[in-house]
Amino acid sequence: xxxxxxxxxxxxxxxxxxxxxxxxxxxxxxxxxxxxxxVFRGRVTMxxxxxxxxxxxxxxxxxxxxxxxxxxxxxxxxxAIANRWNASLGNAARFPATHAGYLERCHAAGQTRxxxxxxxxxxxxxxCLHQDLYGDLVFPLQAAFLxxxxxxxxxxxxxxxxxxxxxxxxxxxxxxxxxxxxxxFPVHHRPVAGARGVYRVNMRHGVSxxxxxxxxxxxxxxxxAL
Numbered sequence: 001x002x003x004x005x006x007x008x009x010x011x012x013x014x015x016x017x018x019x020x021x022x023x024x025x026x027x028x029x030x031x032x033x034x035x036x037x038x039v040f041r042g043r044v045t046m047x048x049x050x051x052x053x054x055x056x057x058x059x060x061x062x063x064x065x066x067x068x069x070x071x072x073x074x075x076x077x078x079x080a081i082a083n084r085w086n087a088s089l090g091n092a093a094r095f096p097a098t099h100a101g102y103l104e105r106c107h108a109a110g111q112t113r114x115x116x117x118x119x120x121x122x123x124x125x126x127x128c129l130h131q132d133l134y135g136d137l138v139f140p141l142q143a144a145f146l147x148x149x150x151x152x153x154x155x156x157x158x159x160x161x162x163x164x165x166x167x168x169x170x171x172x173x174x175x176x177x178x179x180x181x182x183x184x185f186p187v188h189h190r191p192v193a194g195a196r197g198v199y200r201v202n203m204r205h206g207v208s209x210x211x212x213x214x215x216x217x218x219x220x221x222x223x224x225a226l
Contacts, residue, residue: 001018001021001077003077006018006184007081010081010141010184010185010186010190013173014161014163014173014185014186014190014201014203015161015173015175015183015184015185016183016184016185017175017177017181017182017183017184018143018181018182018183018184019178019180019181020178020180020181021070021145021180021181021182022066022145022147022179022180022182023180024179024180026066026180027145027147027148027179027180027216028147029066030064030066030067030118030145030147030216030218031118031147031148031216033064033118034057034118034120034216039059039060039064040057040058040059040060040118041058041059041060041113041114042057042058043055043056043057044056044057044058046125046127046128050128051127051128051130052125052126052127052128052206052207053121053124053125053126054119054120054121054122054125054126054127054210055119055120056117056118056119056120056219057117057118058113058114058115058116058117059114059116059117059118060114061114063114063116067116067218067220070143070145070218070220071099071116071220071222072098072099072100074143074182074184074220074222075098075099075102075222076097076098076099078139078141078184078222079095079096079097079102079139081141082095082139082140082141083095085140085190085191086140088191088198089191089198089200095139099222102139102222102223103224105137106135106137106223106224107224109135109136109137110135110226111134111135111136111137111223111224111225111226112224112225113134113224113225113226114224114225115132115134115221115222115223115224115225116218116219116220116221117218117219117221118216118217118218118219119215119216119217119218119219120214120215120216121154121157121207121210121214121215121216121217122210122213122214123210123211123212123213124209124210125209125210125215126157126206126207126208126209126210127206127207128206129160129162129204129205129206130204130205130206131187131188131203131204131205132187132219132221133187133188134221134223134224134225134226135223135224135225135226137223138187138188138223139187139221139222139223140186140187140188140189140190141184141185141186141187141222142184142185142186142187142219142220142221142222143182143183143184143185143219143220144159144182144183144185144205144217144218144219144220145180145181145182145217145218145219145220146159146177146178146179146180146181146215146217147179147180147216147217147218148179148213148214148215148216148217149178149179150176150177150178150179152213153213153214153215154210154211154212154213154214154215155210155211155212155213156208156209156210156211156212157207157208157209157210157211157215158174158175158176158207158208159174159175159177159183159205159207160172160173160174160175160205160206160207160208161173161175161185161203161204161205162203162204162205163190163201163202163203164201164202165192165199165201166199174208182220185203185205186203187203187221188202188203189201189202189203190203
């Protein structure tokens, strides 16, 4: 992976695509986990909570090996970016070099429930713009992996980011993804350089309406939940 290019895209656009991190076989294996209730700790029906339409399930510990591998492997380079972002914003907090070290902080703060999740959408389903905040400790970057084939398994269902800069209209970014691609994006805000220095930009993400078929996504969130 070209982390220099990814970091540049995150700074410029608020997101970066990591292409083909998962093979079609790996994507199919992850999709096949969805009916296995013993793999998950809880199911959320979005319409019941006003989150949109569709549903998702949070994995339980121990995480399936591919999910654990992705979460552990992506964390170190993202922690380096997160530390640079905090420094640019004048935030003294720094993230440990390893994900195990960061989870120790989460668990000491009472955030012990795993947050990686598998999302399932059907025709007419969508995900409202939101932020994945589960407690006081928040790792500022997360990843979403598209497990289905656009144009074949489903149509519609674009990944959407919005950012709200102070005293400006919201800006939307639609991110095209192929099966196996990951998109890296901020959980709640990111730094932007302005004429008077660096300031925070508020970020939200969601998924547009599925027109046809079924769409599955793996979400990797690095902080655990209360």
